[in-house]
Amino acid sequence: MRVLLVEDDDRVGDAVEAVLEAGGFVVDRSRDGEDAWFKGDTEHYSAVILDLGLPGMDGLSVLRRWRAAGQRMPVLILTARGDWGERVEGIDAGADDYLPKPFRMEELQARLRALIRRSAGQASALIEIGKTILDTRRMSVSVEGVPIHLSPQEYRLVSYLMQHAGRVVSQLELTEQLYAQDFERDSNAVEVLVGRVRRKLGTDLIQTRRGFGYLVELDGV
Amino acid sequence: MRVLLVEDDDRVGDAVEAVLEAGGFVVDRSRDGEDAWFKGDTEHYSAVILDLGLPGMDGLSVLRRWRAAGQRMPVLILTARGDWGERVEGIDAGADDYLPKPFRMEELQARLRALIRRSAGQASALIEIGKTILDTRRMSVSVEGVPIHLSPQEYRLVSYLMQHAGRVVSQLELTEQLYAQDFERDSNAVEVLVGRVRRKLGTDLIQTRRGFGYLVELDGV
């Protein structure tokens, strides 16, 4: 689970970041609106935590620009307690939830998880590509009807690639999805993982785009 | 079966809680609207029992906010007898059933079970998976027609897994369903429980998805 934390106050931001990482999230950080907008527009996040008072571009504008650009990730807004007007504006701008400051860390985590669960629940349970079927409810994969056992990490890889079928996914993006931030950059773990998956599912599903990344075709090869 | 009981009157609340726990439910309690809303939005409940007159945020507003946020758990409303207007409002707000005060405890339990069954998509009280049959009304389990004695906790585990057959249920989710909120996180109680159940019901029913959780197949292996 990779999330973007947009917060200019380091005292708050550092604390939140620490808690989320302890909770198993991979956290990216932005301290101003421009940077936040760019990251949200170019990277993939499971959710965004957005503080409204920001230098550069204010939070609501960032959110509106994301939504206008078709970004659909769930966004949790941090706002001053009782500021009802801000809340309404936030919802209008496309926020999924809001949390008044000050908040308890457990509450933030719980809400964040709820958001992610909800947005994940909208995805359909079955993705079929060629001879391969991914069942996200049973967390299983089958080829030509035969169930194939995948390890957790292997499953996550296949799941991510199949859910983003039809576009090239870079090794860096995969690394960021599958591992924590401090992960060794020039590891070939992803390559090894892809190799293991191909041995199990066949070499057709995941194609290599040399120099760019990996590709799963939408209609199955 | 984990339920949320929202009731500010401790005299009523304590009695209901005691009865439900005796009936095999795990009960979380809220005494005001804000807290109720938060819990309902972030935790998983099989059902909610909601009193309308609450301090903080009133019951109907809580319910509306849940529904607006996409929460679909069944909600049973407690209301003053004959207050037809309140009832209509409740149903409009997304309640699934209502029960006029004062009520008999047996009626509350029966309605609650009916609600949960209905929301699980089970027309009957029987769930049959492979050689195993779960009778939610008699709270009993049999394998190949032979009744098997399960302890309360074991029964809850089997019941939850069978009612969510066809999807992987994580250990965390099980922990949340079987234990109260403040339960030790890194206990292996669930693993032990699963082991005990397997010894009684056989190893076929509950599959382990290493790294993800447990799975009961829909059509029985």
Added chain:
DNA sequence: GAGTGGCTGACAGATCGCTGACAAGGGCTC
């Protein structure tokens, strides 16, 4: 044919889930 990027097999440390033993707590009987 050189160079780069990607693939593969072997390996070992880490992690995960299962099990048996144990003890605390509750309820029942006598």
Added chain:
DNA sequence: GAGCCCTTGTCAGCGATCTGTCAGCCACTC
């Protein structure tokens, strides 16, 4: 109230699996 049984969580140890690293190889590109 003593003794017994049942339930249930804790703990330690075990075995299996998982997974990142590394070195060497292969294949594509220019």
